[in-house]
Amino acid sequence: MDAERLEKLFDQVRADKLTISAAVAQLRHLPFEDLGFAKIDHHRALRQGFPEVILGQGKQAKDIAAIVRAMRRRKSNILVTRLDAEKATALKRLRTGLKFHAAAHAATWVQKTLRVRGKGTILVVCAGTSDIPVAEEAVLTATMMGNHVEKLFDVGVAGIHRLLENRLRLDSAAVLIVVAGMEGALPSVVAGLIDKPVIAVPTSVGYGASFNGLSALLGMLNSCAAGVTVVNIDNGFGAGFAASLINRV
Numbered sequence: 001m002d003a004e005r006l007e008k009l010f011d012q013v014r015a016d017k018l019t020i021s022a023a024v025a026q027l028r029h030l031p032f033e034d035l036g037f038a039k040i041d042h043h044r045a046l047r048q049g050f051p052e053v054i055l056g057q058g059k060q061a062k063d064i065a066a067i068v069r070a071m072r073r074r075k076s077n078i079l080v081t082r083l084d085a086e087k088a089t090a091l092k093r094l095r096t097g098l099k100f101h102a103a104a105h106a107a108t109w110v111q112k113t114l115r116v117r118g119k120g121t122i123l124v125v126c127a128g129t130s131d132i133p134v135a136e137e138a139v140l141t142a143t144m145m146g147n148h149v150e151k152l153f154d155v156g157v158a159g160i161h162r163l164l165e166n167r168l169r170l171d172s173a174a175v176l177i178v179v180a181g182m183e184g185a186l187p188s189v190v191a192g193l194i195d196k197p198v199i200a201v202p203t204s205v206g207y208g209a210s211f212n213g214l215s216a217l218l219g220m221l222n223s224c225a226a227g228v229t230v231v232n233i234d235n236g237f238g239a240g241f242a243a244s245l246i247n248r249v
Contacts, residue, residue, distance in 0.1 A: 006046065033070055037063060040070045049117075049248070050145050053237065056091075056107075057082035065094035068109065078109035079144050081137060081237050104136035104236075108144060118147035118247035120174025122240075125163075125190060127156030127180035130205040134236040135179040138201065141240025142177075147247055157185045170194050175243045179236065181205025184216030191225035197246055199239045200230045 012018035031043035045051045054067055064080060064087075071078050072095075080098070083091070088100040088107055098107045122142045126135035132153060142149045150173070155163040163170075163186075170176065171194055179201040180186040187200035200223070202216035209215060213233035220230045231238040 035066055035070060038067055040067060042071075042074050042076070045076065050241075050244075051076040051078070053141075054078065054080040055082055056080045056087060061087050061090035061094060064091055068095045068098070072109065072111065075111050077112055077114070077144060078107075079141065080107040081105070081141075083107055101136070101140055103133060104140040105133055106137060106140055108140070110144075114144065114146055116146050116148055118142075118145075118174070118244060119249075120148075120247055121172065122147050122149045122175050122177065122243045122247055123152060123169060123173035124149060124177045124240075125152045125155060125170075125179065125186070127154075127178075127182070127186045128205065129154050131179045131181055131203045134201060134203045134234050135177075137236030138177045138179065138240040138243070139236075141237050142244050142247075145241065145244040147244050155186075156180065156182075157189055160189070163189065167193065175199070175246045177201060177236075177239045177243050179203060179239075180220075181213065181216050182210060184219035187220050187228050187230075188223040188225045191223065191228045196227075197243075198225075198228045199243055200228050201236060201239045202230070202233050204234055 009023055013020060013023050033040045033042055041052045054064060056064055068078055083105055092098050098109050100107045124135050124139050126132060139149050139151060152166055152169060173196060175197050176190060177199045178187040178190050181203035184202050187198055191198040200220040202213045202220055204213035217233055
C-alpha cells in the first residue's frame with residue numbers, strides 16, 4: 001500500500017464506489033501480514049516511498065515465492081536481491097512473471113508503471129568490470145525506485161584518463177554512486193572533481209590483502225575528499241536506495 005493507492009481508496013469510498021467494509025478489508029493487512037515464517041511489511045511503501053525489498057540470500061525459493069505472492073496481492077512492485085541463476089530458475093517456476101536480471105543477481109516484478117520521481121540523474125560509476133554486478137544492483141534498485149539512472153563503467157584509477165574523458169557526465173549528475181574494489185580509490189577522485197553527493201560502495205574484488213573488500217571499505221572511510229558517504233561491502237542495493245532518497249529532495 002502506497003500513498004497513491006490510499007488516496008484512490010479514499011476517493012472510491014467518498015464517491016460511494018466502494019463500501020467502508022470493503023475498504024477496511026483492503027487495509028486489513030496493514031501494517032504487516034504474518035506468513036508464519038515471515039512478516040511482510042505492507043506499510044513500508046507508505047512510510048518510505050518504496051515497498052519492502054526481498055533479500056534472496058539465505059532463503060529457499062519456495063519461501064521467496066510465498067513472499068512474492070503476498071506482495072503481488074497488494075499490487076506492490078517487487079525487487080528480489082542476491083539471487084543466483086539456479087535459485088532464480090526455481091523461483092520463476094514457482095511464480096511466473098518475475099524477470100531475472102542476471103548482471104545484478106536480482107529479480108523484479110513490475111505491476112505499477114515506474115514513475116520517475118527523482119529530480120535529477122543518478123550516475124553509477126564503477127572502477128572495473130569485476131565490480132559490475134554490485135554496480136548493476138545499484139542501477140536496478142535506483143531504477144525501480146523511480147529515477148533516471150545512467151552508467152559509467154570501467155573507469156578506475158589505473159587508467160584515470162578514462163574517467164577524465166567523462167567530466168561532463170560527472171558534472172551533470174545529481175547524485176553519484178561510485179563502486180570500486182582493490183584499494184577503493186575511485187570515490188575520492190570523483191568526489192574531488194564535483195560538487196555533488198558521492199555514495200561510495202566498496203566491493204570484495206581484489207587479491208589477498210584486500211581482505212574481501214575490507215581494504216576498499218577502510219580506504220573509502222578514510223577518504224580525504226569531502227562529501228563521500230560509504231555503504232557496506234558489496235551493498236549496491238543500499239547505495240541505490242540512499243541515492244534515490246537524496247534525488248527526491
